[in-house]
Structures are given as structure tokens and as C-alpha cells.
Amino acid sequence: MAEGRVLRESSDRELMQAIAQRQSAALGEIYDRYAAQLMPLALRILGQRAEAEEVLGDVFSEVWTLPDRYDPARGTAWAYLVTLTRSRAIDRVRSRQRERRMQTADDPQHALESLAASEAGGETSPLESALAGERRRQVSQALRGLTPEQRLAIELAFYRGLSHSEISSELNEPLGTVKGRIRLGLSQLRLTLDRFYARSGTA
């Protein structure tokens, strides 16, 4: 198929423009590129496969119905999709909590356990390509380079949607300490990743 070939060779930015021009095949292509990597993100936040899949469908419909929400000046398409998936999934967790408050999964101990469990989990999709597998190993390795406290603070913010003040009261630590850990941890992550990319850039 000529069209499929052309789309597959297009950059993310071109695909997002094509989506704004109402080319539905471009949405299909963006979905094929990223759905399998957004799925575990939604699942990690929501804990339920069916809900994660619903969020995924909503995210891509939103990409289609509100194409001008994506502003290429504000970052890559992938970063946009991650932001959108994360906030839709967290919104859903919050409305679920409002609906049946005082139930399940809201205590810090549970969060820590599930964090540990998901970090230990290493099952890999057979469809995962060598490149994506390599990237996953790099990012996981970079994350292991952080202190457990830094990692915990970052993950409580990113996967559970807690603000620094919420994290500080949940962990019973001073606010400044929490902010410092997040900043230091992310800066460390950036350094490690820069080193990886510099290396693969010269290869």
C-alpha cells in the first residue's frame, strides 16, 4: 500500500499535522507507534486493564477531535501523548476515589508495595523490538542509578499524581527534602540518558 508506506516513513510531527488535516490514517499510524508503550503507563496508574484500554481510546480520540491542543513548540508528540495519557488516567483514578471514598489502594504502604512489584516485573512482550528493548534497558538502568528515595518521590508524583506537599505529608518528610529529591533525581536521570544518547550518537 503506497499510503501506508508513506505514513510509516513520516515523522511524528508530520503525522500530527496530517491528523489536524483530518487524515484518519495518520491517527492509525500514531496509534500503532505508541499505543503499546502508553498502555503500560495507563495500566500502572489505573491497575485495571479494561480501564487502561478505555483511557487509551479516549486519549487518541482527543488527539483526533482536538488536534490544536498539541503544540509542537511545546515538545515532542511522544511527550504530549505521555502527558495526556497520564493526566486522563489520574483524572479517572481521582473520580473513582471520589465515587467510593475510603476504599482500597489509597494507603501509602499499598503504593510502595505495588511500586516494588512493578519494578521487579520483567516480562517482555514478544512483539517488543530490539530497539525498544534496548531503550527500556537503558532507561531502567538510568532509573536504578537514582537513590530509592529519589525514585520513590518521582514515581509518587508521576504515577500517583501527588504534589510535592502531598508527598511530603505522605512520607512525613520536609517539603524541601522532597522537592530536592525530585530535582536531583531527574537531573541525574538526564545526565545518564545524555551519556547514553551521546554514545549511541557517535556509534
Place this chain on the structure above:
Amino acid sequence: MSCEVHRDQVLLHAVGALDRSESESLLAHIDAGCPACAGALAESLALVAHLPLALPAMEPSPFVRSRLMQRIVATRPTAPSSTAPSIPAVVPAPSPSRSVLGEPTGSGLRRWIAPALAAGLAAAVVHVGAVRPALRDSRRLELALNEQRGEVQRLLESQAVTFEAQLETQRRQIERLEMEAGRAAQTASLLQASQLLMVELRGGATQPEAQGRILWNRDRGIWHLYASGLQPAGEGRTYELWFITAADEKIPAGTFDVDAEGRATLYVEVPKGIGTIAVAAVTDEPAGGVPQPTGSVQLAGAVPEVG
């Protein structure tokens, strides 16, 4: 608040750790026009977007994709002419095998991260270059510069496209508001009508929580249906309203769909000469509607007798 304070907040915002008010203040600062903070934000978001890459990839069920494609084709507002796609193929893919992140292999990894980490990369290039022959060093810098130049140009072009798209969106919004204003005026005049009759509708067996109300303006021969608590009609389905006469004749009144909150409104003219209407009913039918009801009754109510 000073720019420095905001810059300090960017990483925390990107990972979602700011309180709502702090995030809003940062975004307002960027929207007011601070390219430095905007750049820092793009870079931080790209960095944070690495976090989910540590999770093992997982394919969603195939129906997620098929449902999505059906949904968007159905809601497509302005279909483009069905000519060849206008997407230029700028990246020669050596082997278009798709990775989980889907970029063509080879250049993908670098290009994918390029906008965000360009600064970091450039720094790394300089650093590495210090221990390499000067010639390679300068060629490398030149390449990096060219890449950035191209990036800036693409940015400018894409911003022009964004502005056009925003204009178009606003135009459509105005149209929608005008239409809503027209509807509101219709409703207001309906409520003032002297010969106003009300028909209460109750949910059928399949969705007992649904309810509805028809305001019948007898002067002007118009039914205005308001319904709530309805499930979405589903793929390829729609709701259809019926005038059912005393002689048990079923006359199609119109089709409608529900919004995200399960609400719907419908505005229909009552045909003249159909005799006494005894019942109003809503059934679930194939998209586009049918001349005679085939689906189950979702809402129904008796029409009060007119003296």
C-alpha cells in the same frame, strides 16, 4: 514571580509534582511569552516522558484500535477530498520495521529525542570533540548546527499551521454558539406558548433510569423532547422518536443521539392530519433511522387527551 523562580519549578511541573496553583502560575508565565522557560519545559517534559519507557511494552487488545477508528470516522467533521495523502516522505527508512515506539529504525532513536535533548547533545558533542581531531570536531558541530537550523525552520512552519488551525477552531466555536443561541430562543418562545402540553416519558425495561419530557406547542405544532439518563446508542445505532396514534399507527418523528452526560434534545414538527396522538415512544434503531420501529422501547409516555 521572577523568571528564575519559574525556571526552578519547571522540572517539578513536568513530573506533576507542583500544586495546581503553582502549575497554573508557571503556565501563565510561559503563555505570557517566555521562550526560555518554554524551552526548559519542552526539555523537561521529554525527559519525564522517559519514565514510562522503563515499563515493559504491552499491546492493548485489537478492539481498542478498531473502535477508535470507527469512532473517528463517524465523527469526522470535515472530510478532506480523497486524493493522495499530502504527507511528504522525508525520512528514508532503511528498513521500515516498526519498533514499539514505531520510529523507523536507525535515525529514529536520535531524531525522537532530538528537539528536547538537542542542547544536551550539543554539549556532549563539544565535550567528546575535545579529545578528537579538530577536523572531525568542526564537522560534527556543523552537522549539529544544521540540524538545529532545520529544527527552527520546522518549528516556524508548524506554528503557522497551528495558528491557522486555531482560527478555524474559533470560527467553528462561533458557529456552534450561534446555533445554541438560536435553540435557546426557540425554547424560550415554546415556554411562553399558551397552548402548552407536557408528555412525561419513562425508561423502558432495558434502561429504567432513563427519563424524558416532551413539551408540545399546540399553536405551532412542535414537539420539543428533553431526555436524560440514556446510555449511548452504540456503534451504528441511534434513538428514534415515534408519534403513535390512537389508531396504533407509528409515524417516525426523528432520530437523535445522546451527549456524554446521557442527555438529548430533539425539536420536531408534528405532521398535520395524522389524527390523535396517543403515545410518544423512543426506540433503539439502526443509524439513520427506520420507517417502522424494529428495536426495543427505551422511553415511552401517554399523551394527555386534549379537550
